[in-house]
Amino acid sequence: MKDFDFEVLVVGSGAGGSMAAYELTKAGHKVLMLEAGRDYDPKTETPMFKRNGEAPLMGAGNSDKDFGFYDATVDGGWSVPNEPYTAAENTEFLWWRARMLGGRTNHWGRYSLRFSEHDFKGKSRDGLGADWPFNYEDIAPWYDKTEALVGVCGTNTGLDDMPPSSDGVLQPPPKPRITELLIAAAAKKLGIPLAPMHRAVLTRPLDNRAACFYATPCGHGCSIGAAFQTTTSLIPMARATGNLQVITDAMVKSVDTDENGKVTGVSYVDKKTSTVHQLKAKVVILAASACESARLLLNSKSTRFPNGLANSSGQVGKNLMDSTGANIGTMVPALKGRPIYNEDGHTANHLFIPWWGHKAQERKELDFPRGYHFEIGARFGEPGAGLQGDFQGYGADLKRQVKHNYGAYVGFALRGEMVPNEHCYMDIDPEVKDKWDIPVARFHWKWSEHELKQIEHGLKTAKAIFAEMGAEVGELPTPEQAILKGGEIIHEVGTTRMGASPKDSVTNQWGQSWDCPNLFVMDGGVFASNPHKNCTLTIMTLAMRNSSWLSAQLKQGAI
């Protein structure tokens, strides 16, 4: 990069890093992006239309490809070769990583729900966790800009958990499926509304990206660019400005500082040659994912910063949050043998169950502080390695059972907000290092009563909805049995949280570290709380807003 005189160095090419690069390069700043994984081109590498039967093990997941053979994740999943992480004794945490250009945006669920005023001010309401250092009105215009750029389908529902987008921002959502319509009627009888999901999937063409053609699962990646990933959108758009250069297979080891504590650049390992390189930069933006960025800061120790960089508050690695998760589902007799049609749609929820309990929480009717939503899994899916149903016998009768059950299974996936607690955090393992000689992250985890009560409520609610559909889920598991593991929902955030004061937060509202003005964090690490609504849209929105602010600072000579 000798001939490329860049101003800003971005670590990570996922949701946050790519949005930062897009916004800054568009504003005329030269940006160098480092990505720890390999180069990746969805246009040539996405297994579009491939059938499960063409894949080893009918596409089933395993320790090489946790979410199935065709999942877009490269060199990652719950484990990354040669790059372990650890968990403290008696705790368990799962950490999903990708080592590829575009990071986890190549595989994510694309659910894109705005946080609301309610979400940003949880502590003011119930005294738990932390407030965000801005109000919903401050970020609302940036949500509009991000949704318009990314392309989000959905509608303004008027529900209190779904703040509206400005007119013309959202693209039209696809029609609901039969299963979703049945659930909607059953839930409505219990006073629970369903609503069109907001999803970063184009239903109308945008820029060089085609509209969805309602086939081939989004988790495989999307070569036509309908399902948003940075490798078909923000990265090529930023490159087109001529202001972006990218180095892949570049694993950043430390953020470097001078004797005055000013950030001077980074050191990274070129994975192809196993050599360490130093790069100088005026500004460094960390967007390596919440836990990878926190790991990097904790590993960037110096005499001036003995506890790690940007950590005068002691909050780096703390406040680790995931979404709560639980699954519940069963065969719905009324759906057996129903007429078959193409139910792929955009291959995920057309309708979902948003959180409906704000008023009940205000009235103190619920014994848990924060909300959740249900995602729905119920459609005529492509046959794969697992068939739903309790089948008996053999021959023609057996096949009739399979066909009769096809499309009759309904599954609910709960996704809820957790409250940060002192037992959930990450630090650096004092003994274990990865292949690149970088000390690894060590996780600590424990759900609190807030989450367990929420899961209990969710399971009971789901059971009641199933009952209205004439389906019996049987005896419910305990919340301890039902709650998924920390990290398993892949919404880990909070490890470099933003706040109003350098005493208890790592960055200000612009993602600028309190300790080093030319160091920014633009991934999920800056979240002050973790609303139940899937973090990626807000990561991108913050990265856009904060990069715009950074650009103004650079132009004014303030940084």
Added chain:
Amino acid sequence: MVKDQNNTTVDQQEMQYKSGMTRRDSLKLMMALAASALLPAALTGCDNAPVSNTDAGIGAAKASTEHWPELKLSPITATGYGKDPNLILPPESPWPLTLTQAQLTLVAVLSDILVPREGSVPSASEVHVPAVVDEWVSAPYERQQQDRVIILSALAWIDDEAQMRFGKTFVALTKAQQKAIMDDIAFDTAETPAQFKRIAEAFSRFRGLVLAAFFCTPEGIKDIGYVGNVPIGGDYPGPTKEAYEHLDKVLADLGLTEYAYPVQA
């Protein structure tokens, strides 16, 4: 004569299922196996009649008491396809296959009992289900290794049972004799007799795998009726008129009509 790893003898070399078989070959094999099985059955004259355990065969022992093969399986040491396989051209043989010829042939016969040919819809072995079972149980991953023990034990149990009842391997039995054993083990319910509980459970796993493998094939996808994964121009059309009408009936039956979610026709 072929000695396989289990030291059982397969003396009808032409009657063996091979992974690379064309559908035509597979069909011929199954017909040959069926023909051989038919002969003794025809002699007893009960091929299509319900068969009780006592009259199914020649000097047949009564349904067995509980037994279970304790297999000593050598561990699978192959590596997987790794974390960055080519997704466009998936590996065709990602790891060495481990089923013996006799096991494969047994899998083929069992698969076709589970999923027989129905009119123009092929049977399981015609669409290479045994090869998928072989790939599955030979895979070096945790879940598949667990299934390997279950499924190989089930296969060994079925041959042991066939020997105990009828003095032959399962493949060599008449259809009626095979059916007698199937009727004992293919139903894993509360009423399953104690001595068949364990095999019924193991056979359930095998059945699940065979069904999945069958319905994953183009022929199986057509048979189950999946019509997706085809590009659609314009907006997603949503449910058909027939599907909406069915939903309306379901809602009425459940007393949910007044709560119906509004849909645009």
